[in-house]
Amino acid sequence: MNVSADAAAGGSTSSSTDAKVRVAIFTANMDGGGAERAMVKLAGGIADRGFDVDLVLSDASGHYLAEVPPEVRIVNLHASRVLASLPGLVRYLRRERPAAMLTSMNYVNVVGIWARALARVDTRLVVNEQNALSLEAAHSPRRRHRMLPRLIGRFYPWADRIVSVARGTADDLSRTAGLPRERIDVVHNPIVTPELKQLANAPLDHPWFRPGEPPVVVSVGRLAQQKDFGTLLRAFAQVREDREARLVILGEGPERGSLEALVSELGLDGVAALPGWVQNPYPWMKGAGAYVLSSRWEGLPSVLIEALYCDVPIVATDCLSGPQEILDGGRHGLLVEVGDVDGLARGIRSALAGEVPAPAPESWRPYEQEFVVGRYLEVLVGE
DSSP states (O other): BOOOGGGGGGGGOOOOEEEESEEEEEESSSSSHHHHHHHHHHHHHHTTTOEEEEEEESOOOSSSGGGGGEEEEEEOOOOOOOGGGHHHHHHHHHHHHHHHHHHHHHHOOOOOOEHHHHHHHOEEEEEEEOOOOHHHHHOOOHHHTTTHHHHHHGGGGGGGGEESHHHHHHHHHHHHHHOEEEGGEEOOOOBBBBHHHHHTOOOOOOGSSSTTTTOEEESSSSSGGOHHHHHHHHHHHHHHTTSSEEEEOOOTTTTTHHHHHHHHTTTTTEEEEEEEOOOOHHHHHHHEEEEEEOOSSSSSOOHHHHHHHHOOOEEEEEOBBBHHHHGGGSSEEEEEEETOOOHHHHHHHHHHTTOOOOOOGGGGGBBBBBHHHHHHHHHHHOO
16 A cells, blocks of 8 residues: 655655546545545545546545555645544645545535635635434434534535435435535445455454354444434344344444443343454355344444345434435335334344345346446536
């Protein structure tokens, strides 16, 4: 991996392939979840099409940094927070003058818009909305997130294009920020890549997944309020009342302590595990008896699409937004109400009983990297 000099320090970051068209992707860091991983996949896919690609990060840290392909150049702005990266991003734009820049995540988008205006360059700017803005603003304890609808309504029109990852998030963005719906394009994240297909076939050496063991319910996500793993644990406790099963929740986050306490409170020690963040979750998903998404809200949940590819029966909350669209109204998996412990327990029982069919290949094909990269290049550089 080639990590560039700090763009804010003014060091040279010129590439030996200056004849190529340069595309930048700007986001906060490589920590977090599906949105960050999607940007890594998108950067690699665009580089494979012959473009020079810069992954510009407020802070080059996080789990997914190791997944950035070597042909993508990392530009580290060394900023303590996204707003503090504004001067460095302005200097980067003035020096490198990429033909186009994609920004991802709403507060990152606003900073990217300000940076292009201050840099006074002709870089084409596309902003990418990943989550349901109304719910993110309502549930966040951070004042900057609660101010986002007003900031977005004011500054998103300065971008050349606005894209969102799902129809639901696009509709929500239009309503919440007062933006014309016709200005917002829907472009999915690139989820199903050749790397995913290879990683899904990796062996999994875990005693719970050996032949003859009880089925394992798997969920993947940040241990945070949005994912509502408390409801999943309570539903799983109901499932355990009348059948043998185990539960694995892969991920890390601020709610670890409270979730571990709930595991003990519900009497699930030894049958429910929180192993933390894992580099390759796909063999766990592929070997599951059921995959469950229990979120209160989403944008376009990558893990749900990855579960489709892993050919596992799916139970998901019908939250705003993504699951309804991804599962085609319940055609590719079972949808249940958000926060409904009893309903989620019934859904898990149905999946483990073989009453929820595994998804068909047509369910994940719209999210294949090759197709999605083409859509992004259309909005970025008109290809």
